Amino acid sequence: MPTPDTLIADYLDRLRQASADLPAGSRAELMQDIGAHLAEKVDATASEVQVRRVLDELGAPEEIAAEAADQSGTRSSAPAAGGLAYDVATVLVLLLGGFVIPLLGWIAGVVLLWNGPRWNARHKWAGTLIWPGAIILALVLLTADHRTSGRLGVVVVTGVAAIMVGLVVGFVYLLRAARSHR
Amino acid sequence: MTELRRGTIAFCVLALLDDRERYAVELVGALTENRALATGAGTIYPLLSRLREEKLVASTWQESPAGPPRRYYRLTASGRRSLEAFRGEWAQFRDAVDQLLTQKAS
Numbered sequence: 001m002p003t004p005d006t007l008i009a010d011y012l013d014r015l016r017q018a019s020a021d022l023p024a025g026s027r028a029e030l031m032q033d034i035g036a037h038l039a040e041k042v043d044a045t046a047s048e049v050q051v052r053r054v055l056d057e058l059g060a061p062e063e064i065a066a067e068a069a070d071q072s073g074t075r076s077s078a079p080a081a082g083g084l085a086y087d088v089a090t091v092l093v094l095l096l097g098g099f100v101i102p103l104l105g106w107i108a109g110v111v112l113l114w115n116g117p118r119w120n121a122r123h124k125w126a127g128t129l130i131w132p133g134a135i136i137l138a139l140v141l142l143t144a145d146h147r148t149s150g151r152l153g154v155v156v157v158t159g160v161a162a163i164m165v166g167l168v169v170g171f172v173y174l175l176r177a178a179r180s181h182r
Numbered sequence: 183m184t185e186l187r188r189g190t191i192a193f194c195v196l197a198l199l200d201d202r203e204r205y206a207v208e209l210v211g212a213l214t215e216n217r218a219l220a221t222g223a224g225t226i227y228p229l230l231s232r233l234r235e236e237k238l239v240a241s242t243w244q245e246s247p248a249g250p251p252r253r254y255y256r257l258t259a260s261g262r263r264s265l266e267a268f269r270g271e272w273a274q275f276r277d278a279v280d281q282l283l284t285q286k287a288s
């Protein structure tokens with residue numbers, strides 16, 4: 001005769017197997033939630049019948065796992081409504097955050113960028129390298145400055161203009177890339 | 183779960199959290215009591231995960247007076263906005279569907 005403990009262990013085993021295709025995080029969360037549910041509803045004195053009732057009420061593990069797969073399916077096929085807001089905020093923080101909080105602002109932008117669901121690796125790398133690229137360009141121009149000290153003003157203006165153009169191009173590039181995946 | 187039921191149950195969960203935070207077993211109890219949840223109670227957990235991921239609800243684990251810790255759910259500001267929007271839409275939708283259904287019956 002099965003004991004309440006083995007009934008629960010069997011149930012959780014079936015759930016673990018049925019949910020094998022879920023992303024690891026979702027699966028762990030589901031196991032934790034169902035485990036907590038059972039801990040809440042079944043105490044040490046519960047009889048076999050009581051345990052069976054609780055398990056029946058929960059439904060078949062396969063049904064729960066299928067629902068979890070469906071829910072994560074809805075998640076990936078219907079991006080959150082805040083998609084545009086997220087993309088614009090990301091690009092703004094990435095490009096301008098450094099002016100608000102030096103370095104940290106830019107890092108925040110990079111984190112947002114790499115968490116963005118609508119950019120592929122190429123876009124993410126391009127976005128990450130915009131500022132380092134601009135700084136390297138500025139340094140190159142500054143060393144050039146020393147050599148052509150006669151036209152210092154021209155070189156600085158050209159450098160600033162080049163960086164501004166680079167930022168605008170980066171801005172448009174990232175938002176267009178995101179829009180094509182929305 | 184059908185899309186209609188799934189979408190609607192999500193808002194029932196938000197509505198249950200409107201006045202106070204609750205833990206999952208409480209939510210399941212309230213939903214099964216009025217038979218809103220036609221499927222196994224366990225299917226509420228994937229739904230709660232999604233609501234959490236969409237930041238419509240937030241959750242914290244809390245000690246219970248007796249027994250194991252419980253995960254309590256509460257509405258976020260954006261969950262509250264979604265609920266309010268749904269209340270308006272639902273009333274309109276329900277009236278429109280009712281009207282069509284009774285028209286057909288008569």
